[in-house]
Amino acid sequence: MSNSGALRPRVLVAIPPRFRERLFTQSAWQHLLALADVTVSPADGVLDTPLAHERLRDADIVLTGWGTYAQSGAWVEHAPELRAIVHAAGTVRFLVDESVFARGIAVSSQAEQNGRPVAEYSLAMILLSAKTVFRAEREYRAARTGFPIDSLTGGAFGARVGIVGASKIGRRLLDLLRPFDFDVRVYDPYLDADDAARLGATKVELDELFATCDVVSLHAPHLPETEGMIGAAQLRRMRDGAVFINTARGVLVDQDALVAELQTGRIDAVLDVTEPDVLPVESPLWDLPNVVLTPHLAGSVGNEVPRLGTEAIGEVARLAAGEPLRYPLTAQQFAITA
Template identity: 50%
Template sequence: MSHTRPVVALAMSQEAADAVVKPAVRRRLEESVLLRPRLLTEFTSAAARETLAEAELLLTGWGCPPLDATALAHAPRLRAVAHTAGSVRGHVTEACWARGIEVSSAAAANAVPVAEYTLAMILLANKRVLEAARDYRRRRDRAGLVSSDGTLGNHRRTVGILSASLVGRRVMELLAPHELRVLLYDPYVTAAGAAELGAVKAELTEVFAASDVVSVHTPLLPATRGLVGRPQLAALRDGATLINTARGAVVDQEALTAELLSGRLRAVLDVTEPEVLPAGHPLWECENVLLTPHLAGSQGNELDRLVELAVAEVRRWAAGEGFACPVPPGRRELLA
């Protein structure tokens, strides 16, 4: 049957659909596409394959099954995927790229809360707010907690950023109004490019040796696994802070644990390796580390930002305008 609006199906977990595809979102989609009612949480049943056979675009989310060659064989009309989250590596396979399927991601929208979280943690770390709050609660006395110590505070401190990723770039934008020196390690960015981002290009060891806070925004690739190891951590000055909101395996967890337990360094870890750490892991009781449950990314009403971008992408594509936030095949691995 001919139609003027493309057929769109949802492919994600039920939990993700409940979080991002609310009635108002469905209504907006239905203004420009034919939205199929069935939620695809798998691609193997006869009912799922019936929906796949019609779909021209899949609106995907967390929990979407892999779009491998077997799934694509049952989706002959599929031409595009719009993802309501960041990385597409979990479900967009080589078979998709080989077939020329267009892909969009909401990674730019998800970078916003991660960068906001990072900025807050950088400023809190340099003020040692978490430690002061802990000691104040314990002592019930301000004596010795309000300090003129020159190693405390945000005035002209040095912040190291690992990778000019979407998040890393946004963090540098947010740091711009503050009187901070920013060093950037990214082998793919020139000195001029770093300057345009408000940073000074530096080698990895230099970033660690010179920074009061180092924030990791590097995607996990074979080349970046264990990028932050014992030599880099040893180069950090006493009392420095490592922040990781990227992937736990970018950092040598064993080496970092040893430094934190020694009391020499501090850390803010929104991700670890493994994630979650075992129940008996010493970092659970270590006062030098703030562990958070991978919450820097979009949470609560921040999910609305992701789906707003994805819906706008679907509407653009349906109008023949193409995606505003495409994922080119050569860049797909760089989405953390």
């Protein structure tokens, strides 16, 4: 894969048709065909089968995405010529392990692009929450005879917003928050005070963030050490009328503790993710009036999806030209990110 143009990369596309059609526009797909010798196999996107192993033998690049599946990173052993894995979606944790980086295989992920709409969704919910829109809407609807606007105590000016996790999404959200008159606090064990200041925030510990913020938005990665990181101790510290927003993963939160706190009516929540992702019909979260529940839609949906495919094909173009990846994932990043 030099920049001489003499060799075209051999790309194995392991994305099932139903996802491939959503990810790649016709023009993007034609761009890929012009760049490389493309094989689309296996049709079901499973990489650890005899057919997949046969196709992997000659691949320079494997293009993966939604619907690609592997039981472990062992499938890479069947790809002796593999130079890069280009993932047209977010996390690659279900596809690769540390051995990929040890072999020097480049990895590209669209986690950053998939995170753009998550940060935008979070910004919208923070603005509405700081304005106490959700609580006022409930009270207005219940009253039906008018609403005393002067009784509202919230407002965006000077509201304290807490961001849990200076991840790629967390950092993008921090940037989006800059034009607004918020007092922004951030918790991240890998962030120091100077880094936080450069991001436009004040670094605080987790318990302080929950105790002092009007809105808390969760953006930590799903790792073994982050499961259940938000529990009863943090939720009890939240101010009356505060709002908890989760667009990360439901498993990061002790859901029983969250339900118990919400049932008091003391706090509100905006939950785009839960544990499990689709709640059982008997879950109290369906009926609690102080919960805004959305079906894991903060990430790329609708016309946002082709952006992932177009950017992934851009990575293939860079590899074909011998240029650096725009969205590389390093071994160090893999260790601490989702």
